[in-house]
Amino acid sequence: MSPEQRLVIVSNRLPLVMTRKDGAWQAAPGSGGLVTALAPVLRDRGGMWIGWPGSTEPPTDDLREAIAGAVDDTGYDLVPVFIDEEEKQLFYRVFSNEVLWPLFHDMTSRCRFLPEAWEVYGRVNQRFTDVIADQVREHDFLWIHDYHLMQVAGKLRRAGLDQRVGFFLHIPFPPVDVFMKLPWRRELLEDLLQFDIIGFQTQRDRRNFARSVSALLPDMATVRTSGQRTSIMTDSRTVLVGAFPIGIDATGFRRDASTEEVADRAWYLHENYPERQIVLGVDRLDYTKGIPEKLQAYRYMLRSEPEMIENVTLVQVVVPSRWEIPHYEQLKHEIERLVGEINGEFTRPGWVPVHYYYRPLSRPELLGYYRTAEALVASSWKDGMNLVAKEYCACKVDEPGVLLLSEFAGAAAQMYRDAIMFNPHDIAGMAAAMHRALMMPRDERSRRMRRLQRGVHRQDVFWWVDRFLQAALQRRLADFPTVNEFYPAASADEAAAQ
């Protein structure tokens, strides 16, 4: 990037943790892989992050001051976009999380296609666009994140702004026959084609998007695909489309997992389960994550492989999320019922088969579990990537562990060779995969985990930011990731099949 070209990140949420002390707002900078990777680039360029601070109260001076104060810690500007309670309901809760989220995860029966929610989605996207238009300079590069803000480029162009704008979708893009169910499918695609570059997590998502454009906008767009890259020509621009699988701050996870505090916790957790293997699940409360199926598969394994009784413990951590949406509340009850049934059927003196947490863990607690668990199961029905799978590998600093991974997680396209793969709809198959992992000899576990770790470090979140920005700024399709760099030796044919 040239010095006058600032980077402006736009996401639904600002990377801030807001708290109120004695009635006054306090804002602390947020953490997480995306922030860690983008912060150095933003500081170098004197960049800016635009987003919603998370409160729906009318903006007061002390709220604005608290946000401005957090800038001293971050070294780049934080610019808030405010939304009110009704907008939060219809833009965030309904349109983002009850229309786009289930639709893009192929779960259309959970969609609520409310026309008034579409209207408010447009209104909030316009609000973001107005703030951007106010802040942006001629040579800035704008990088918009995720499904909440898919109309921003269209609205910027309509306001006469022609800055370079890139978009990254963190969730999957659905097949055309699913996407077609969206009542506003054409408008949404037309707005997406106002971005200059669009990044997806996997080649499957890129293909689905290209097919939707060909099927729904044959009159206004020409789609050209060559190998694993696509360019789409419209009257106003050429949109470059590619797959940029997101990574984690693998070095940071490894470093933090190696501390004495985490080592002590890991040791203590296993002290409580002497001679037993721990199978770990860590998921946000979400119906896309396949948590009930994981529990059913574990029960199936205990029934069919009775020698596992008392020799394995499933630790399932569920992070509360979107609980005000009825489908999420029902899911919570279903998980609790299954945990109760399994513990009722199998518990023995001194052994409880499922340990269930329904709360966020502190980072040292989470890392302690990652470090100590013999296996981790990520059983998503569909997932953009699944960072938990990568975090688990980065944190295995002493004993090797086995990663069990759903074929439908984006991470499968990179980790398919050394994870134990399964179909999360096949309960008996998932149970067999769990049994295989628990019986796997130590040297095979080590070999597989070492290769997974190499890939997680090679394609980390810094790699992801570099590759996206390089592709966006050079605008050369040749710069897009193609063959699976996770396993550099993988053949192009094999990677293309993923």
Ligand code: ADQ
């Ligand atoms: P998510 O659906 O949130 O992300 P995921 O990628 O697994 O799913 O990320 C979850 C994050 O929450 C992880 O970083 C994890 O460390 C954290 N977390 C999980 N359990 C926790 C706990 N108990 N306590 C504290 N923190 C916890 C969306 C998409 C994904 C995509 C990401 C990034 O749905 O598919 O991988 O964005 O692009």
